[in-house]
Amino acid sequence: MALYALGDLHLSFQVNKPMDAFGRVWKRHERKIEKYVNQIVESGDTLVLTGDHSWGRKLPECREDLAFIERLPGRKILLRGNHDMFWDAKKTARLNEEYAGRLFFLQNNFAAYKDYALVGTKGFTFEGPFYLNRRGEIIGWYEEKEVQAKKLVDRETARLRESFRQAEQAGYRKFIMFLHYPPTNILEKESPFTKIAEEYRASAVVYSHCHGESRFGDSIRGEFHGIPYMLVSGDYLNFHPALIVE
Ligand SMILES: [Fe+2]
Ligand SMILES: [Fe+2]
Numbered sequence: 001m002a003l004y005a006l007g008d009l010h011l012s013f014q015v016n017k018p019m020d021a022f023g024r025v026w027k028r029h030e031r032k033i034e035k036y037v038n039q040i041v042e043s044g045d046t047l048v049l050t051g052d053h054s055w056g057r058k059l060p061e062c063r064e065d066l067a068f069i070e071r072l073p074g075r076k077i078l079l080r081g082n083h084d085m086f087w088d089a090k091k092t093a094r095l096n097e098e099y100a101g102r103l104f105f106l107q108n109n110f111a112a113y114k115d116y117a118l119v120g121t122k123g124f125t126f127e128g129p130f131y132l133n134r135r136g137e138i139i140g141w142y143e144e145k146e147v148q149a150k151k152l153v154d155r156e157t158a159r160l161r162e163s164f165r166q167a168e169q170a171g172y173r174k175f176i177m178f179l180h181y182p183p184t185n186i187l188e189k190e191s192p193f194t195k196i197a198e199e200y201r202a203s204a205v206v207y208s209h210c211h212g213e214s215r216f217g218d219s220i221r222g223e224f225h226g227i228p229y230m231l232v233s234g235d236y237l238n239f240h241p242a243l244i245v246e
Contacts, residue, residue: 001044001045001046001114001246002041002042002045002046002243002245002246003045003046003048003113003116003118003176003243003244003245003246004040004041004045004046004047004048004074004241004242004243004244005047005048005049005050005178005206005230005232005241005242005244006033006037006047006048006049006050006208006232006234006237006239006240006241006242007049007050007051007052007079007081007180007207007208007209007232007233007234008050008051008052008081008208008209008211008233008234008235009029009030009033009049009052009053009054009065009069009234010026010029010052010053010054010055010083010234011030011053011054011055011064011065011068011069012054012055012056012065013030013064013065013068014056014061014062014063014064014065015055015056015057015061017055022211022212022235023212023235025235025238026235029234029235029239030068032238032239033072033234033239034068034072036238036239036240036241037072037073037239037241038072038073040240040241041072041073041074041241042073042074043073043074044074045073045074045075046074046075046077046111046113046118047072047073047074047075047076047077047241048077048078048079048106048118048120048178048206048244049069049076049077049078049079050079050081050120050178050179050180050206050207050208050209050232051078051079051080051081051082051083051084051122051180051208051209052081052082052083052084052180052208052209053065053066053069053078053081053084054066054083054084054086055083056085056086057085057086058085058086059086061086062086066099066103069103070099070102070103075104076102076103076104077103077104077106077111077118078103078104078105078106079106079107079120079121079122079178079179079180080105080107080121080122080180081122081180081208081209082122082180082181082209087105087107089107089108089122089159092105092107092108092109096109106118106119106120106163106178107121107122107159107163108121108159108162108163108166109163109166110163110164110166110167110170110172112172113176113245114245115172115173115174116172116174116175116176116203116245117164117167117168117170117172117174117175117176118175118176118178119160119163119164119167119175119176119177119178120160120163120177120178120179121156121159121160121163121178121179122156122159122179122180122181123156123160123179123180123181123182123183123193123207124149124152124153124155124156124181125149125153125181125182125183125184125185125188125191125219126141126145126146126149126150126153126185126187127149127185128141128142128145129141129142129145130142130186130187138186138187141187153191153192153193154192156181156193157192157193157196160177160179160193160196161196164196164200168200174203175200175201175202175203176202176203176204176206176244176245177196177197177200177202177204177205177206178205178206178207179193179205179206179207180207180208180209181207181209182207182209182210182218182219182220182231183197183205183207183219183220183229184219184220185218185219186218190224190225193205194220194224194225194227197227198225198226198227201227202227203227203228203245204227204228204229204230204244204245205220205227205228205229205230206229206230206232206242206244207219207229207230207231207232208231208232208233208234208236209233210231210233210236211233211235211236212235216231216233216236219231230242230244
């Protein structure tokens with residue numbers, strides 16, 4: 001029995017969105033997902049998929065992508081990504097009813113793994129635009145967008161706190177925290193998300209969303225204030241699920 005995570009499957013079985021344009025690693029990536037997840041994950045394991053599951057805009061356009069995920073081994077827990085247009089946060093209960101026993105949608109709730117509570121939300125972080133000088137140093141950014149971003153961060157921290165609150169109320173004292181967005185951006189050393197992780201002494205923080213060599217280092221990887229941070233974007237891992245805990 002083990003807990004694994006993998007993010008950003010970016011499936012498109014029903015819509016025309018070839019991923020090859022994003023580099024070699026994305027060539028027939030759905031075959032890689034199928035192959036590596038089947039090699040690594042066993043039926044008694046749990047696999048958390050950290051968002052950006054499907055390019056479909058509405059649920060009927062995502063059915064085959066979700067069916068593909070359903071066929072992967074183990075218990076599957078899904079987090080919302082910024083591209084998951086099919087998933088209205090307020091209608092999560094409806095998705096959970098419909099996919100009961102097949103997929104679990106993690107939003108304003110939590111899941112259990114051994115004595116850990118798996119908590120999470122999409123998260124958010126300001127991603128620019130940043131203004132650079134000739135040496136590539138940041139000399140400013142789009143301030144209006146930063147104001148908007150703060151509102152989204154507030155909303156997402158409230159959702160994250162709700163997930164922790166429910167888990168704590170149910171008696172859990174050990175937490176693994178999942179985000180789709182990285183917990184910090186390129187300007188930050190810490191953020192409201194890292195502070196919440198510290199407040200609850202999360203055993204790990206797992207996130208994805210960062211794509212391509214130039215973005216993999218955008219946020220924290222490794223230990224920060226005693227908590228391990230793990231990036232699990234599909235292309236970062238070449239679609240091999242990462243082991244979180246045994
Ligand atoms: Fe993504
Ligand atoms: Fe994303």
